Amino acid sequence: MIRSYLRPAAALALVGLMASCSGSKTESENGTAADTLPAATEAAVAEPAADPAQDFLQSLPSPIHVARMFNKAGLKYAAGVTNPTSEADKYQSASARALNLGVYTTDLAYSTFNNQNQAAVDYFKAVQKLGEGLNMSSMFESTNLVPRFEKNLGNKDSLLYLMSQLSLESDMLLKGAKRMDVVALSFAGAWTESCYLATTLLAQSKNTDLYNRLLDQQTTLPKLIALLESQTGDESKATIEGLKDLQAKLERLSASNAAVGSEDFNAFQKAINDFRTQLVKNV
Numbered sequence: 650m651i652r653s654y655l656r657p658a659a660a661l662a663l664v665g666l667m668a669s670c671s672g673s674k675t676e677s678e679n680g681t682a683a684d685t686l687p688a689a690t691e692a693a694v695a696e697p698a699a700d701p702a703q704d705f706l707q708s709l710p711s712p713i714h715v716a717r718m719f720n721k722a723g724l725k726y727a728a729g730v731t732n733p734t735s736e737a738d739k740y741q742s743a744s745a746r747a748l749n750l751g752v753y754t755t756d757l758a759y760s761t762f763n764n765q766n767q768a769a770v771d772y773f774k775a776v777q778k779l780g781e782g783l784n785m786s787s788m789f790e791s792t793n794l795v796p797r798f799e800k801n802l803g804n805k806d807s808l809l810y811l812m813s814q815l816s817l818e819s820d821m822l823l824k825g826a827k828r829m830d831v832v833a834l835s836f837a838g839a840w841t842e843s844c845y846l847a848t849t850l851l852a853q854s855k856n857t858d859l860y861n862r863l864l865d866q867q868t869t870l871p872k873l874i875a876l877l878e879s880q881t882g883d884e885s886k887a888t889i890e891g892l893k894d895l896q897a898k899l900e901r902l903s904a905s906n907a908a909v910g911s912e913d914f915n916a917f918q919k920a921i922n923d924f925r926t927q928l929v930k931n932v
Contacts, residue, residue, distance in 0.1 A: 724850045724859070726763035731756035732842070732929045737775040743783065744884035745931040747831045750779040751838025752929060759846060761809065766802040773798045776815075783831055788818045830880045833873075837888050838928055840866075840873055844895075845925040848918040855909045864903045870896050891924040 732752050740746045757772035777789050789795065794815055801807035847863050850856070874892050877885040898917040907913040 724854055724856060726759075726765060727846075727849060727853065730846065730849050731759060731768075731772075734771040734775040736929065737778045740779060740782070740931070742884075742931075743831070744834055744888075746779045746782045747834035748838040748888070748928050748931060750776060750783070751835035751840070752842040752925075753779065754835075755839045755842035755846070758812070761805065761812070764805065769808065770799055770802065783828075785822055788815075788822050792818055794818075830884065833876045833880055834885065834888065836873060837877060837885075837892065840869070841921065841925050841928055844921050848914075848921055851909050851914075852918065860909060864899075864906070867896070867899050867903045870899060887927075891927065895920050895924060 732749065734753070737749070737753070740749050753772055753775045757769060757776060760768040760772055773795060777795055780786070780789065792814065794811055798808060798811050801811065844863065844866060847859060851860055851863070870892060874889055874896065877889050877892070895917070898913075898920050902913040902917050905911075905913050
């Protein structure tokens with residue numbers, strides 16, 4: 650993930666991991682140019698963080714930014730590495746749904762940026778399914794987003810616009826319900842999937858910029874762990890333990906600045922692969 654791309658404070662929702670196109674212009678569904686970020690969201694960028702959770706949420710980049718970075722680096726789409734949408738039905742606990750909602754938002758952005766239209770639709774529907782399992786069905790019913798997403802296949806700008814709208818809708822819903830536990834677990838899922846995709850792509854193409862941005866995660870990961878630790882309940886314990894192990898290996902990799910394919914890199918890649926496997930198998 651890319652530390653220099655800051656998330657707006659308003660993009661606080663779990664599905665909001667897909668938002669924040671840095672105010673770039675996009676085409677709306679009727680072909681008229683529109684700002685990806687509504688004015689209220691852009692204004693929130695300048696707002697000071699109210700608490701540690703807000704501070705973290707402001708500093709975390711979205712999966713759209715991560716996917717955009719993969720795309721700009723010239724890395725080709727790797728088929729078969731994302732979490733299959735057929736798995737969405739098996740996630741029954743609230744924690745499994747929240748974690749894998751984060752995973753699927755990252756896979757959605759990755760598919761969209763690489764013009765994998767059918768995959769993007771399938772991931773959008775998977776996001777809807779898990780969102781409904783987390784009592785967010787009203788958001789999808791009121792906005793009719795899935796049919797609109799299908800209608801705009803082939804128009805990447807419109808798809809990104811719709812994902813941004815989904816972000817803002819989910820933001821308001823989750824903030825109103827004060828469901829920070831769901832938000833935190835979803836961020837953990839998105840962070841994990843992004844790092845998993847990054848290490849997978851690095852193993853295929855040793856891109857220096859992507860590698861440096863992966864190392865930047867040593868500053869983001871402790872904030873994610875702190876956010877999870879601030880939540881009550883036992884749902885986050887296993888996730889926190891896994892992230893702390895990743896933190897140690899990432900710090901070792903950063904300190905050595907070892908090359909892709911080195912012992913330290915391979916240790917981190919194995920750890921992120923194993924941890925991600927636990928997340929996507931969590932039911």
